[in-house]
Amino acid sequence: KHTIKTITCIGAGYVGGPTMAVIAQKCPEIKVNVVDINPQRIAEWNDTDLDKLPIYEPGLKEVVKEARGRNLFFSTEVEACIREAEMIFISVNTPTKTYGVGKGMAADLKYVELSARQIARIAPEGKIVVEKSTLPVRTAQSIKTILEAEGNGNKFQVLSNPEFLAEGTAITDLHNPDRILIGGDQDEDGLAAIQALVDIYAHWVPREQIITTRLWSSELSKLTANAFLAQRISSINAISALCERTGADVDEIAHAIGADTRIGPKFLRSSVGFGGSCFQKDILNLVYLCRHFNLPEVADYWEGVVKMNDYQKHRFAKQIIDSLFNTVSGKKIAFLGWAFKKDTNDTRESAAIYVAKELLDDLAEIHIYDPKVKKEQIFRDLEYVYSQDPTQSFDPSVLQSLITIHEEPYQALENAHAIAILTEWDEFKTYDWQKIHTRMLKPAFVFDGRNILDASEMKKTGFEYRGIGKG
Ligand code: NAI
Numbered sequence: 001k002h003t004i005k006t007i008t009c010i011g012a013g014y015v016g017g018p019t020m021a022v023i024a025q026k027c028p029e030i031k032v033n034v035v036d037i038n039p040q041r042i043a044e045w046n047d048t049d050l051d052k053l054p055i056y057e058p059g060l061k062e063v064v065k066e067a068r069g070r071n072l073f074f075s076t077e078v079e080a081c082i083r084e085a086e087m088i089f090i091s092v093n094t095p096t097k098t099y100g101v102g103k104g105m106a107a108d109l110k111y112v113e114l115s116a117r118q119i120a121r122i123a124p125e126g127k128i129v130v131e132k133s134t135l136p137v138r139t140a141q142s143i144k145t146i147l148e149a150e151g152n153g154n155k156f157q158v159l160s161n162p163e164f165l166a167e168g169t170a171i172t173d174l175h176n177p178d179r180i181l182i183g184g185d186q187d188e189d190g191l192a193a194i195q196a197l198v199d200i201y202a203h204w205v206p207r208e209q210i211i212t213t214r215l216w217s218s219e220l221s222k223l224t225a226n227a228f229l230a231q232r233i234s235s236i237n238a239i240s241a242l243c244e245r246t247g248a249d250v251d252e253i254a255h256a257i258g259a260d261t262r263i264g265p266k267f268l269r270s271s272v273g274f275g276g277s278c279f280q281k282d283i284l285n286l287v288y289l290c291r292h293f294n295l296p297e298v299a300d301y302w303e304g305v306v307k308m309n310d311y312q313k314h315r316f317a318k319q320i321i322d323s324l325f326n327t328v329s330g331k332k333i334a335f336l337g338w339a340f341k342k343d344t345n346d347t348r349e350s351a352a353i354y355v356a357k358e359l360l361d362d363l364a365e366i367h368i369y370d371p372k373v374k375k376e377q378i379f380r381d382l383e384y385v386y387s388q389d390p391t392q393s394f395d396p397s398v399l400q401s402l403i404t405i406h407e408e409p410y411q412a413l414e415n416a417h418a419i420a421i422l423t424e425w426d427e428f429k430t431y432d433w434q435k436i437h438t439r440m441l442k443p444a445f446v447f448d449g450r451n452i453l454d455a456s457e458m459k460k461t462g463f464e465y466r467g468i469g470k471g
Helices: 016-026 039-045 060-067 078-084 110-122 139-150 170-175 188-201 215-246 250-258 279-292 296-323 351-361 375-387 396-402 409-413 426-430 433-438 455-461
Strands: 006-010 031-035 072-075 087-090 128-131 157-160 180-184 210-214 332-336 365-369 403-406 418-421 445-448 464-467
Touching (some): 006 016, 016 031, 016 170, 060 170, 087 110, 110 128, 110 139, 128 139, 139 157, 157 188, 180 188, 188 210, 215 279, 296 351, 296 418, 296 464, 332 409, 351 375, 396 403, 445 455
Parallel strands (some): 006 031, 128 157, 445 464
């Protein structure tokens, strides 16, 4: 039986930071170290001003305040913290590969591999290593091979413990998870390691909500969960296109089908398309795995979810250009929102980036307001998306002249030809839309990519209002 006194988590990102903060909060007798190679990120986690934490999540500040310095520590001392811990979580990033074999599809596991090699070198006596990052099925085998080869043949236990939190609600999801999933070897040592991790979560999660499985099932469950979730969004978005052609209303359809208990009401909101660092990356990873295991029909099936999402983003941008008399060149388009969803400052794969790019290609002047995203981040996102487009000779000075970022919404909207709502921030609903209408050019277009405003009110105010899936 293992007694875990110290945990170290490699990777202080959107997952490692909040997850470990909650473990530390709920298990005051366990010391929790969160380490990262990025010193700026660690400095921000240690900032005495809790508004400077590197991640914005409702409720995160309070958890960090309670545990930090007591049994929660953020540090760049990766080696010392690995040595000290009996259990090590790997929560590093696993982006889509941008080079070589599997480029644009497979997960890039180089950070995971580096972490495994480092653990083996520093802790040759053997530890429990927990995969927290989302990984392709059978990665635990590769990790074990590396650990045992580098670690002089010592025994390591590798567990899979995928994270199901959603950004924007990370702390409530961690406090009240639908379930915890732990996969491991089914022999005596494997079961003992599983039990050690069960004991940690059992501090606050009812035992019947902690699911234990074999390793491969756990790894593949995470990819499957994200594929199913994204598929629901692509499915309702596909219907939204048909609604716009036929006069049906996608929200009424979502309500009607969601009342069927077999379908259920959640995750049926039509929008400009899903974003975030996970859905697209994990589905492409799944598609790559299916091709690798020679299952092309299965691969094509799941790839359709990503294609439909790309189509939805494109359809939205095209509708803006078409409505503005087939060109947005020199026109002021105001963006409300840049984050990939509300209540987060994360912009990875945000639909806003792709919509902006299509409008910039047509030489629009885009004015952006987002309550939580920093100006530098928006420029980084756009520079990145242009750098990925081989047809575009990219001149950063053009970007600087076409993009304006505002700290305040009304200025962003002043004299705009059109407003595009890209994120469903609650505050957008509370704006004085009458006042906004008087200050815009006419016809005053609003393209509501999140269906958050009341269509009939907006039309009454005089807007040319376009929701998603509103025929
Ligand atoms: P992130 O990019 O925010 O954080 C990863 C951190 O790991 C970075 O701060 C990076 O500097 C650090 N890192 C990389 N290599 C390192 C090394 N060798 N030593 C020390 N630190 C290192 O990524 P995020 O969003 O936290 O995702 C982590 C994993 O969790 C990914 O596999 C992702 O798919 C998965 N995941 C993410 C969710 C999300 O909502 N963001 C939800 C569920 C799973």
